[in-house]
Amino acid sequence: MAGVPIYRTPILADWIDYNGHLRDAYYGLILSYATDALLDRIGLEASYRERTGYSLYTVEMHIHYLHEVKKSDIAVVTVRIIAADHKRIHVAFDLLREGQPEAAATAEVMLLSVHQGPTVTTQPFAAEVRAAIDELQRASAAMPPSGPGSRRMELRGR
Amino acid sequence: MAGVPIYRTPILADWIDYNGHLRDAYYGLILSYATDALLDRIGLEASYRERTGYSLYTVEMHIHYLHEVKKSDIAVVTVRIIAADHKRIHVAFDLLREGQPEAAATAEVMLLSVHQGPTVTTQPFAAEVRAAIDELQRASAAMPPSGPGSRRMELRGR
Numbered sequence: 001m002a003g004v005p006i007y008r009t010p011i012l013a014d015w016i017d018y019n020g021h022l023r024d025a026y027y028g029l030i031l032s033y034a035t036d037a038l039l040d041r042i043g044l045e046a047s048y049r050e051r052t053g054y055s056l057y058t059v060e061m062h063i064h065y066l067h068e069v070k071k072s073d074i075a076v077v078t079v080r081i082i083a084a085d086h087k088r089i090h091v092a093f094d095l096l097r098e099g100q101p102e103a104a105a106t107a108e109v110m111l112l113s114v115h116q117g118p119t120v121t122t123q124p125f126a127a128e129v130r131a132a133i134d135e136l137q138r139a140s141a142a143m144p145p146s147g148p149g150s151r152r153m154e155l156r157g158r
Numbered sequence: 159m160a161g162v163p164i165y166r167t168p169i170l171a172d173w174i175d176y177n178g179h180l181r182d183a184y185y186g187l188i189l190s191y192a193t194d195a196l197l198d199r200i201g202l203e204a205s206y207r208e209r210t211g212y213s214l215y216t217v218e219m220h221i222h223y224l225h226e227v228k229k230s231d232i233a234v235v236t237v238r239i240i241a242a243d244h245k246r247i248h249v250a251f252d253l254l255r256e257g258q259p260e261a262a263a264t265a266e267v268m269l270l271s272v273h274q275g276p277t278v279t280t281q282p283f284a285a286e287v288r289a290a291i292d293e294l295q296r297a298s299a300a301m302p303p304s305g306p307g308s309r310r311m312e313l314r315g316r
Contacts, residue, residue, distance in 0.1 A: 019215070025187035028182070032181055046176060061182060065215070065217050110311055116177065155246055
């Protein structure tokens with residue numbers, strides 16, 4: 001498994017599109033919930049965010065759709081930390097169908113640390129948050145990418 | 159306006175996250191509905207899809223989040239066709255807040271023409287669909303990109 005399991009969910013009926021499979025945007029919603037779980041994991045849980053005004057904003061998300069996901073599937077998301085600095089985390093997610101080895105989607109997400117006051121400003125991570133990010137990065141460092149990374153999108157082989 | 163207007167929606171209360179703004183994934187849902195509107199525009203509307211088994215699959219989506227979107231905003235999506243071949247369309251969307259000039263998000267999406275039979279196979283566009291794509295591409299050709307394109311995601315300036 002190319003990452004640390006972080007989130008698991010059944011596929012809701014509302015998420016199925018006219019093709020009979022998970023609508024593209026709901027892969028993104030599952031990844032968004034996985035990002036919430038990642039925040040919990042690194043000490044940026046809801047109560048901390050409310051108390052301190054700190055939060056993370058998603059600034060970029062790049063998803064590769066590799067396989068259909070059916071209503072009967074259970075989605076499992078694994079996470080790797082590709083890179084981090086004092087205010088940003090570059091994350092790779094795999095969206096898997098429980099019991100199947102091939103990822104249904106791979107995604108990269110860039111998260112930015114902010115403080116929400118009268119205005120929103122970028123904000124360095126607190127030391128304990130940075131330590132938790134580093135620990136998760138070490139835990140996932142040996143895990144190889146399982147799909148296409150975030151590259152420039154273009155038509156090839158025309 | 160950097161594209162042809164294709165979709166417009168109010169922001170639903172369910173789409174607001176703990177930061178009090180449109181959750182990242184729901185930018186993606188609005189873009190997914192805009193993709194449905196694009197299918198209607200090029201002659202791949204629901205009745206055609208059901209009659210013929212032809213459809214489009216999203217194979218890649220890359221979103222740049224530039225501004226928050228509030229509950230009171232109206233989202234307007236504009237579209238440009240960056241490139242197309244016999245079975246693929248490379249699309250650029252801008253997600254705007256009605257009445258504000260700056261895009262709240264820009265996105266690139268790669269769509270693949272498929273036929274849904276017992277198995278799903280890639281499928282060249284019908285001639286009339288290709289003609290409609292080409293016409294939309296011509297209509298949006300002079301419109302410049304309004305935000306960052308789809309490039310490799312990485313931490314810069316560390």
